[in-house]
Amino acid sequence: MMGSLQGKVALVTGGGRRVGAAICRELAARSAAVVVHYRHSEAEALALCRELKNGVLAVRGDLSQPAQREWVFREAMEWLGRVDILVNNAALFARDDEADPAQLAAVNVAAPLDLAARIAAQSGGGCVIHLLDSWTARPEAAAFGEYAATKRELAGSIARLAQQWAPHTRVNGVAPGPVLIPERTEAAGAVPLQQRPTPEHVAHAVAFLAENTAVTGQIVYVDGGQHLLPVTHAGRQRP
Numbered sequence: 001m002m003g004s005l006q007g008k009v010a011l012v013t014g015g016g017r018r019v020g021a022a023i024c025r026e027l028a029a030r031s032a033a034v035v036v037h038y039r040h041s042e043a044e045a046l047a048l049c050r051e052l053k054n055g056v057l058a059v060r061g062d063l064s065q066p067a068q069r070e071w072v073f074r075e076a077m078e079w080l081g082r083v084d085i086l087v088n089n090a091a092l093f094a095r096d097d098e099a100d101p102a103q104l105a106a107v108n109v110a111a112p113l114d115l116a117a118r119i120a121a122q123s124g125g126g127c128v129i130h131l132l133d134s135w136t137a138r139p140e141a142a143a144f145g146e147y148a149a150t151k152r153e154l155a156g157s158i159a160r161l162a163q164q165w166a167p168h169t170r171v172n173g174v175a176p177g178p179v180l181i182p183e184r185t186e187a188a189g190a191v192p193l194q195q196r197p198t199p200e201h202v203a204h205a206v207a208f209l210a211e212n213t214a215v216t217g218q219i220v221y222v223d224g225g226q227h228l229l230p231v232t233h234a235g236r237q238r239p
Contacts, residue, residue, distance in 0.1 A: 125168030177223020
């Protein structure tokens, strides 16, 4: 059964730019009221709010800090009384030789699980969508092992929490592949569909999961089919 986003409140972490901004635009276009969380991207987040105009709120917070996670969720709740859709898009990405494992775990695992639990605990539950990475299906990310491990841990929680929190809260994931971002270059590797996914492709997948009330416990790969290839044929690396 497809549900309307009219009257729904969506909290998008890391929503100020890139994929997060595309998700905010897509949900707003489908009539959701959107809370744009950001940490450093204040100018982008405020500009996005002006662009989307009605039904948009910007909230700043460092999701590695439990108290600030609570603050972000409380601000979103107090705005219109509840949060119906949580999109855990914010994440840290770093090479292993530059990564702080504790910080990666705090932002990429603890924060989304904490916020998801808050959604499940509210009256009537809601919808949780974790942004993952197509690397969760592949063991090739040698230089980004710590990052990939956090995304696999988050992915591994989806089926368990979908069962635990049913029928009131749905939990799903979207795993983007080599999304083209203007300020980054990336060796994408082979893509069976010969088309790199865009932020808009990812946003459409998020909106589908937000609207479809019969789907839970699923991960949608938005990577042009790259996760289907043998590891030796992909070799996607990021700078």
